[in-house]
Amino acid sequence: xxxxxxxxxWLLAAGLVAFALLPWGLGVYHQHIMIVSxxxxxxxxSWNLLAGYTGQVSFGHxxxxxxxxxASGILAAKAGVNPWVGVAAGTLLAAIFGFxxxxxxxxxxxxxxxxxxxxxxxxxxIIINNEYEITRGTMGLQVPGLLSEYSKLAYFxxxxxxxxxxxxxxYRLIHSDLGLNFRAVQNDERAAASLGVDxxxxxxxxxxxxxxxxxxxxxxxxxxxxLITPQIPSLDQQFLVLSMTVIGGMGxxxxxxxxxxxxxxxxxxxxxxxEYHVLAxxxxxxxxxxxxxxxxxxxxxxVWERRRQAAVHPSLPAESP
Amino acid sequence: xxxRLFFLSVMTAVVGMALVCAPVYAxxxxxxxxxxxxxxxxxxxxxxxxxxxxxxxAYVNAKGGILGKPLEIVxxxxxxxxxxxxxxxERLVTRDKVAMVLxxxxxxxxxxxxxxxxxxxxxxxxxxxxxxxxxxxxxxYVFRAGPSNSGVVKDTIAKWVVHEGFKKAYIVAENTxxxxxxxxxxxxxxxxxxxxxxxxxxxxxxxxxxMELAKIKEFDPDVxxxxxxxxxxxxxxxxxxxxxxxxxxxVLDGAGPPSLWPDFWTNVGDYGNLECFVSSMHKQVELTPxxxxxxxxxxxxxxxxxxxxxxxSIYDAILIAADAVNRAGATDAEKVVDAxxxxxxxxxxxxxxxxxxxxxxxxxQWMPPMLVIxxxxxxxxxxxxxEGATGKLKR
Numbered sequence: 001x002x003x004x005x006x007x008x009x010w011l012l013a014a015g016l017v018a019f020a021l022l023p024w025g026l027g028v029y030h031q032h033i034m035i036v037s038x039x040x041x042x043x044x045x046s047w048n049l050l051a052g053y054t055g056q057v058s059f060g061h062x063x064x065x066x067x068x069x070x071a072s073g074i075l076a077a078k079a080g081v082n083p084w085v086g087v088a089a090g091t092l093l094a095a096i097f098g099f100x101x102x103x104x105x106x107x108x109x110x111x112x113x114x115x116x117x118x119x120x121x122x123x124x125x126i127i128i129n130n131e132y133e134i135t136r137g138t139m140g141l142q143v144p145g146l147l148s149e150y151s152k153l154a155y156f157x158x159x160x161x162x163x164x165x166x167x168x169x170x171y172r173l174i175h176s177d178l179g180l181n182f183r184a185v186q187n188d189e190r191a192a193a194s195l196g197v198d199x200x201x202x203x204x205x206x207x208x209x210x211x212x213x214x215x216x217x218x219x220x221x222x223x224x225x226x227l228i229t230p231q232i233p234s235l236d237q238q239f240l241v242l243s244m245t246v247i248g249g250m251g252x253x254x255x256x257x258x259x260x261x262x263x264x265x266x267x268x269x270x271x272x273x274x275e276y277h278v279l280a281x282x283x284x285x286x287x288x289x290x291x292x293x294x295x296x297x298x299x300x301x302x303v304w305e306r307r308r309q310a311a312v313h314p315s316l317p318a319e320s321p
Numbered sequence: 322x323x324x325r326l327f328f329l330s331v332m333t334a335v336v337g338m339a340l341v342c343a344p345v346y347a348x349x350x351x352x353x354x355x356x357x358x359x360x361x362x363x364x365x366x367x368x369x370x371x372x373x374x375x376x377x378x379a380y381v382n383a384k385g386g387i388l389g390k391p392l393e394i395v396x397x398x399x400x401x402x403x404x405x406x407x408x409x410x411e412r413l414v415t416r417d418k419v420a421m422v423l424x425x426x427x428x429x430x431x432x433x434x435x436x437x438x439x440x441x442x443x444x445x446x447x448x449x450x451x452x453x454x455x456x457x458x459x460x461x462y463v464f465r466a467g468p469s470n471s472g473v474v475k476d477t478i479a480k481w482v483v484h485e486g487f488k489k490a491y492i493v494a495e496n497t498x499x500x501x502x503x504x505x506x507x508x509x510x511x512x513x514x515x516x517x518x519x520x521x522x523x524x525x526x527x528x529x530x531x532m533e534l535a536k537i538k539e540f541d542p543d544v545x546x547x548x549x550x551x552x553x554x555x556x557x558x559x560x561x562x563x564x565x566x567x568x569x570x571x572v573l574d575g576a577g578p579p580s581l582w583p584d585f586w587t588n589v590g591d592y593g594n595l596e597c598f599v600s601s602m603h604k605q606v607e608l609t610p611x612x613x614x615x616x617x618x619x620x621x622x623x624x625x626x627x628x629x630x631x632x633x634s635i636y637d638a639i640l641i642a643a644d645a646v647n648r649a650g651a652t653d654a655e656k657v658v659d660a661x662x663x664x665x666x667x668x669x670x671x672x673x674x675x676x677x678x679x680x681x682x683x684x685x686q687w688m689p690p691m692l693v694i695x696x697x698x699x700x701x702x703x704x705x706x707x708e709g710a711t712g713k714l715k716r
Contacts, residue, residue, distance in 0.1 A: 029415035032408075130524070132496045138525060139429035139498050140403035142436065150440055227433050229404040 023156045031152040037264040038159035039221045042166045043237075044244040044256030046213035049170050051242075052251035053179070054206040055186035057110075059238055060101060060117035061214050063124045066233020068094040068215025069222035070128065070135060073143040076223070078134075083146050087219040094215020095208050102207030121235060128230045140229040143222055155224050162220050166213050171253060173209065182206060243285040249297030258296050350393035351386070351652060353642055354413035354422040355635065356406060356434060359398035362526065362551035365582045366426045366449070366631050367398065373632035376618050377639035387646050394639070395419055399430050401551075406430035410437045410445075420652035421445065423638040426578075426631060427550075428452030428499035435463045444645075444657045448638045449631050452498040453506070457682040462654065464661055464675055464685040466638050470503040472688035473599060478546065478575065479510035481693045481705040485714055487543040491570075492520035493533065493557070494548040500525070503548050503575060518542075523549065523557075530557050534564045545572045554579040555588035562592025568716055573693070574598035580696070581628045595715055597695045597704065601670055602630035604701075606692060606709045612669040637668040637689075661685075 023031045047061045071093045072086030105113050128135045147154055173179055184192035185202045193199045222228040248259020292299055359367030374394045381392045395417045399406035413419045421444040425431040431450035438445035439460045447455055447465040456465050490511055494504035504520055511518045519540050521533055549557055554574055561567045574580045580598035607613050619627040644666045649656035666673045670689035693705035702712035
């Protein structure tokens with residue numbers, strides 16, 4: 001067992017090293033796709049922590065990314081604050097807003113929570129659009145980069161570090177005692193409370209951590225694009241993140257990673273269809289939610305399980321009639 | 322099993338044929354990128370660009386192409402959104418390997434794109450984004466073969482207001498780089514001309530202008546300078562008619578094309594009559610033989626006379642780009658920029674020449690002449706400049 005775990009760790013480390021070296025062999029365009037994919041890994045993994053592990057389906061996740069992006073961007077562009085300090089401030093502000101929204105939604109669940117976060121997202125969007133003297137509205141706020149010299153390769157490693165940090169935080173949380181509490185709250189809130197789980201703490205903590213991670217992702221993304229627009233906290237962005245998580249596998253650790261890379265790469269190929277590619281993702285997400293609720297990860301697992309069963313019991317048919 | 326084998330064989334054959342044939346059909350071309358809104362509120366501009374691209378590509382290729390190779394245009398949709406514009410521009414350069422980029426009709430998008438052009442060191446000729454900072458930033462790789470806010474206001478709009486004897490003007494500007502920029506320049510120009518004015522800012526995508534119109538009506542202006550782009554302008558014109566602001570006051574569409582889009586009359590109805598707009602094109606005002614040639618080619622290709630002048634703007638830009646690369650003798654960015662700086666090419670709107678003196682928006686700027694036109698019973702009547710006028714203002 002130990003040997004198997006060691007082997008798996010080595011494989012994971014080798015895979016990570018190979019992935020980290022990959023951009024050296026790619027052109028600028030493909031490096032850009034990898035960077036954007038890593039941004040979506042951060043977004044989808046942090047949303048998954050909330051929706052997949054505690055069952056709180058929030059539609060305000062992109063809004064928290066927007067808070068991080070605009071806080072960092074405004075500080076850097078208007079107050080001359082170092083962009084790295086701006087990223088930290090943006091992350092903190094998103095965490096504070098996440099905490100407040102988490103408290104606001106304490107007694108809300110299901111559709112009511114989703115509607116409240118949807119309202120929060122729209123309010124933020126309207127404020128950003130109308131307060132153009134501060135945010136520049138739809139004109140976009142031009143912000144300085146994180147580096148004195150623009151380099152796709154350097155941004156790739158910054159986003160890789162951000163994605164690993166996000167995945168590390170999510171992994172540690174879901175594999176701790178708190179993770180068990182998350183699952184308990186997701187499965188049955190009342191039963192969890194009757195067994196001594198502090199439901200309020202679990203929900204607010206999940207909201208705060210998830211929002212902080214989204215804020216960090218948004219802040220990094222804004223400084224990478226050198227331009228922050230209301231597109232970052234838009235519902236389009238929210239539904240794209242939702243689609244990535246659902247298609248990849250909501251409630252699984254690697255699902256959002258698969259979904260983020262899969263859909264971002266696919267979207268580059270179907271970009272010519274304009275906004276319709278988001279619609280296509282939404283339809284695929286609906287179909288996956290209906291017919292394969294565990295997403296791509298669930299499909300892989302069931303195929304793997306079937307093969308393993310067939311290997312253990314060769315006399316059994318591989319497929320049911 | 323047989324079916325599967327057959328399917329596999331067919332697929333192998335198809336893929337094999339594709340691989341074998343691909344090099345045969347691959348033509349060595351010179352690629353030039355075009356950015357513009359093919360979707361969104363100003364999708365009509367993207368259509369106008371496509372028409373101009375079709376005619377210009379045929380024209381350039383009939384004259385031997387660029388550097389002896391056919392010209393190929395790669396169009397990237399920006400949807401009028403700055404973030405999409407910046408990433409689309411970068412995609413053209415890094416994925417499609419274009420030699421240079423042309424186009425754009427939204428100032429906010431262009432302002433995002435010029436940063437990418439400057440970073441990637443790729444020549445960019447802006448066509449119909451008017452904000453002064455686009456060229457005022459004095460970037461080596463950025464040019465503009467089209468109107469600028471200050472050029473349009475000082476050379477055309479302010480002079481027309483004085484020419485018509487208007488005493489009171491109201492400025493309505495959308496909250497974009499173009500709208501806010503042109504409003505500020507207009508205020509200064511009206512003040513200098515001694516015209517009384519007031520102004521307000523409106524949301525770019527607003528469909529309800531009644532509150533704003535009540536305020537404007539109270540001011541009782543002779544002319545309303547409406548700097549609203551897209552279908553928002555249609556709502557404004559229709560609602561101005563509904564509340565009775567027009568025809569007592571004249572509305573000038575300060576951008577132009579929205580008054581020429583196919584759905585203009587459907588959206589505004591009779592309230593569109595006597596509306597004025599800025600344009601660089603009119604069938605009776607053709608400044609060069611190429612303008613006539615362009616109109617004839619347009620009619621032949623599309624079965625009607627051109628309406629949206631932006632199709633002709635992109636046509637000119639493509640000719641300017643082809644000329645510059647041919648004179649540079651290479652697609653090398655530095656050589657192309659040097660060639661663009663020494664451009665003196667007769668296009669449909671006159672002789673294109675870029676300013677080379679740094680310090681202001683005139684740097685790398687060529688300002689084509691503009692007209693003020695009025696709809697009179699669905700006919701376009703040129704009001705300004707007087708030497709090109711085909712009629713007088715009606716109210």
